[in-house]
Amino acid sequence: MQTMYEKMETAELDAAIAQLEAEVAEVKAKGLALDMARGKPSPAQVDISRPMLDILSSTADLTDEGVDCSNYGCFEGIPSARRLAGEFLGVPAEQTIVLGSSSLNIMQSVLIHYWEKGVPGHTPWSKLDHVKFLCPAPGYDRHFGITQDLGIENVPVRMTETGPDMDEVERLVAADDSIKGMFCVPKYSNPTGITYSEETVRRLATMKAAPDFRIVWDNAYAVHDLTDEPDVLANVFDFAREAGTEDRILAVASTSKITFPGAGIAFFGSSPANVAEVASTLKVGLISADKLNQLRHARFLPTLEAVRAHMRKHAEFLRPRFACVEEKLEQGLAGTGCGSWSHPNGGYFVSFDGPEGTAKRVGALCAEMGVKLTPAGATWPGGHDPYDSNIRIAPTYPSVEELSAALDVLVLAVKLASAEVARAARA
Numbered sequence: 001m002q003t004m005y006e007k008m009e010t011a012e013l014d015a016a017i018a019q020l021e022a023e024v025a026e027v028k029a030k031g032l033a034l035d036m037a038r039g040k041p042s043p044a045q046v047d048i049s050r051p052m053l054d055i056l057s058s059t060a061d062l063t064d065e066g067v068d069c070s071n072y073g074c075f076e077g078i079p080s081a082r083r084l085a086g087e088f089l090g091v092p093a094e095q096t097i098v099l100g101s102s103s104l105n106i107m108q109s110v111l112i113h114y115w116e117k118g119v120p121g122h123t124p125w126s127k128l129d130h131v132k133f134l135c136p137a138p139g140y141d142r143h144f145g146i147t148q149d150l151g152i153e154n155v156p157v158r159m160t161e162t163g164p165d166m167d168e169v170e171r172l173v174a175a176d177d178s179i180k181g182m183f184c185v186p187k188y189s190n191p192t193g194i195t196y197s198e199e200t201v202r203r204l205a206t207m208k209a210a211p212d213f214r215i216v217w218d219n220a221y222a223v224h225d226l227t228d229e230p231d232v233l234a235n236v237f238d239f240a241r242e243a244g245t246e247d248r249i250l251a252v253a254s255t256s257k258i259t260f261p262g263a264g265i266a267f268f269g270s271s272p273a274n275v276a277e278v279a280s281t282l283k284v285g286l287i288s289a290d291k292l293n294q295l296r297h298a299r300f301l302p303t304l305e306a307v308r309a310h311m312r313k314h315a316e317f318l319r320p321r322f323a324c325v326e327e328k329l330e331q332g333l334a335g336t337g338c339g340s341w342s343h344p345n346g347g348y349f350v351s352f353d354g355p356e357g358t359a360k361r362v363g364a365l366c367a368e369m370g371v372k373l374t375p376a377g378a379t380w381p382g383g384h385d386p387y388d389s390n391i392r393i394a395p396t397y398p399s400v401e402e403l404s405a406a407l408d409v410l411v412l413a414v415k416l417a418s419a420e421v422a423r424a425a426r427a
Contacts, residue, residue: 003337003355005415005422013423020416024369027409032370034406039190039348040397041257041314048313049259052300056292064298069291075283078291080298081265087304088222089251089269090235096269097279099289103254103266107216108146110250110268111181113281115150119212119247120277125152125180134172134182136164138351138379138390140190143183143218154381155179159189163196166203173209181214187233188221191351191379191392193344195231205239205248217251223304223311224257225346226319246271255297257348258307258314265289265297321395324403325350332411338418341393350393351379352410358417359388365413371406 005013056062062070064078076082077098085096099106118124125131133147137156144154155172158165163186173179184204186196196204204215217236225231240246247270255264268278301307326343329352333339342351354362359376366373374392377383393410395403 001337003418003422004335005419006337006425008422010426013419017416017419017423020412020419023412024365024416027369027412030370032405032409034370034398034402034409035372036394036398036403036406036410037372037374038397039257039394041261042317042397042399045314045317045396046260048310049300052259052296055296055299062292062295064291064295067291069295072287074291075286075288076279077289078294078298080302081294084298084301084304084307085253085267085269088253088267089219090237091251091269095272095275096267097275097282098294099266099268099282099286101254101256101262101264101266101293103218103220103252103256103268104142104146106252106266106268107143107218107250109282110278111146111150111216113278114180114212114214115152117281119214120273122212125212126150128178130178132176132179134164134169134179135381136182136184136189137381138191138385138392139183139381140185140218141374141378141383143185143216144381147181147183148382152180156381156386157182159192159194161194163189163194163200166200166207170203170207173207173213177210180210180212181216183216183218185218185220186236187219187231188224188344188347190220190347191342191349191390193342193347193349193351195233195345198234201234201236202239205236205245206243209248213248214250215248217249219251219253220257221347222253223307224314224348225308225311226315226322227345229345231345247274250274255301258310259297259300263293265294318396320400321398321403322350324400325393325395325407328404328407328411332408333414336415336418338414348394348396350395352391352393353387353389354391354414355418355421356387356389357421358414359385359391361417361420362391362410362413365416366409369409369413371409373410 067074067078081098082093082096086093115125132153135154136159251269254266339354363376377385
């Protein structure tokens with residue numbers, strides 16, 4: 001699809017660029033300092049969870065179904081927190097471990113475990129000539145960083161409207177046993193907002209793959225719905241149990257964007273064999289996680305329905321921000337051919353695609369005008385977007401007014417970058 005600038009005569013294009021450059025200069029003079037770089041909840045959202053801090057006092061009962069939360073022990077997590085973890089992850093409570101605040105840390109620990117020791121009965125990944133991981137892209141930069149740090153080759157796989165391109169995924173894993181795993185954010189994917197279809201979930205659980213192939217099932221946005229008709233994600237463990245591949249699935253989630261970022265509780269869930277085997281290694285360096293924090297969370301959010309009620313409060317803050325993104329992009333770019341964007345029903349991001357060869361330039365222009373974006377390329381392994389087109393918009397932290405101003409800057413930058421690309425093509 002051609003952009004409006006590619007359709008212009010040369011003189012008209014030159015005039016349009018001059019006008020856009022003048023508008024950029026005007027914005028620079030305002031001295032803006034706005035941040036749309038990372039998906040953080042706003043301070044008002046964080047305040048929703050403040051009542052949880054009053055649950056444990058010096059006179060509170062610090063036991064949970066016979067477990068003394070004020071002392072050592074109960075490595076796997078307190079019973080009430082494990083039940084909540086099971087509801088999040090779609091497995092029985094006994095197939096969960098509740099740890100610290102970071103699901104990312106759990107993922108890293110488990111993958112390091114396989115790197116050093118191997119999946120039981122198989123060679124440690126570090127001893128193999130080559131190890132690869134599939135990375136749906138656009139995707140989550142911190143996922144890619146874990147495997148890159150270990151020296152694993154990240155292989156991008158294109159995202160579609162139903163999840164990763166499963167024809168490509170199945171072709172790759174069936175033909176190459178050096179592919180040992182895959183990252184998935186199955187509900188409201190980061191950054192596209194896509195929820196995997198039931199067919200995609202089934203194919204991931206049942207496809208032919210190396211026996212030590214593992215899927216990191218990061219259900220980070222399991223309850224982060226924006227509407228009263230949320231996306232529904234199929235339970236991958238249902239398909240995996242039926243196919244005998246339950247060991248393949250390494251599920252994680254946390255409450256970091258539900259209660260307090262960096263101070264929530266994080267969950268791991270998998271097959272009984274995986275849970276026992278991973279626990280045997282993690283126990284070497286951890287006697288037990290913070291059970292008082294688990295107790296606070298379990299009493300504040302005792303069931304998944306309580307979590308959903310809590311998340312409806314979050315949605316009241318998030319809906320106007322996502323509506324602002326839709327409105328500003330529609331007003332500024334609809335009909336120009338200069339961009340397309342996702343329309344998620346939940347999660348924390350909007351994925352924007354400009355013309356090929358513009359994302360880095362858009363990021364630089366926004367920085368010059370006082371708006372910080374996630375670095376161009378971050379949504380692809382190694383920070384290399386082969387199309388230089390994708391930008392992750394994180395609308396949650398700024399106020400609506402700040403977000404509106406930042407999006408005006410983004411639209412202006414996209415237009416100028418698109419016009420410059422059109423002019424360069426004529427040189």
